[in-house]
Amino acid sequence: MASKMKFSIVTPEKKFYAGEVTEINTQTQNGGIGILSDHIPFVGMLKPAETRFKLEDGTEKVAFTSTGLMKVTKTEVEMLVDASEWPEEIDVRRAEEAKKRAEERLNKETGKTDTARAEIALQRAVARIKTKGI
Numbered sequence: 001m002a003s004k005m006k007f008s009i010v011t012p013e014k015k016f017y018a019g020e021v022t023e024i025n026t027q028t029q030n031g032g033i034g035i036l037s038d039h040i041p042f043v044g045m046l047k048p049a050e051t052r053f054k055l056e057d058g059t060e061k062v063a064f065t066s067t068g069l070m071k072v073t074k075t076e077v078e079m080l081v082d083a084s085e086w087p088e089e090i091d092v093r094r095a096e097e098a099k100k101r102a103e104e105r106l107n108k109e110t111g112k113t114d115t116a117r118a119e120i121a122l123q124r125a126v127a128r129i130k131t132k133g134i
Contacts, residue, residue, distance in 0.1 A: 003037035004056050006076040009065060009084050016084040017063065019055070024077055026051040026065060041073050046081060048120070048127040062087055064131040066124055074093045099125035 002022035009016040024035040027049035051065040068081030102122035106115065 002054075002056075003102055005035075005037040005074075008077075009051075009079045009081060010064065011084050013082055016081075021053045021077075022056055023054040023128075024051070025053070026070070026079075028070065034052070035072060035077055039072050039077075043072070044070050046070050046079065048124040050131040051084075062131060064090060064104070066127075066129050067120065076113060085131070087132050090128050092129065092132050095125045095128040095132070099129065109127050 004017075004020040007021040007024060008018040022037070024053075026033060027047050028044040029047055030044070035045070046065060046068045048064070048066050050062060052060055052062050054060050055093075064085045064087075065079060066079045066083040068079060071078045098121060102118050102125060105118040106122065109133050
């Protein structure tokens with residue numbers, strides 16, 4: 001039996017998820033990360049991603065998580081994110097429209113485009129679509 005750890009996803013509005021898990025997989029600014037119990041402690045910046053985690057019974061859950069911070073200790077992982085959604089809560093049409101707008105902003109050759117903001121918007125839209133399973 002895999003060792004379990006406490007896991008929570010917190011948004012400004014609510015505690016999105018809280019429970020015990022055996023494994024977490026998500027994306028940081030430095031790339032993908034997999035976390036098991038007794039992981040080396042660290043704090044990392046998150047990027048928009050499909051976050052997967054396994055419950056003690058082996059069930060896998062999937063959620064969209066936006067930008068934020070992740071704090072990891074040997075027995076607990078806390079994600080503080082701007083937004084989080086279950087796949088059934090994601091509005092695919094809205095995500096596809098956001099993706100299109102972000103791509104259009106990035107393709108414009110004007111000095112008015114806030115490239116970093118457009119790139120994050122694109123990452124959020126793509127992660128939502130991926131989480132939805134499309």
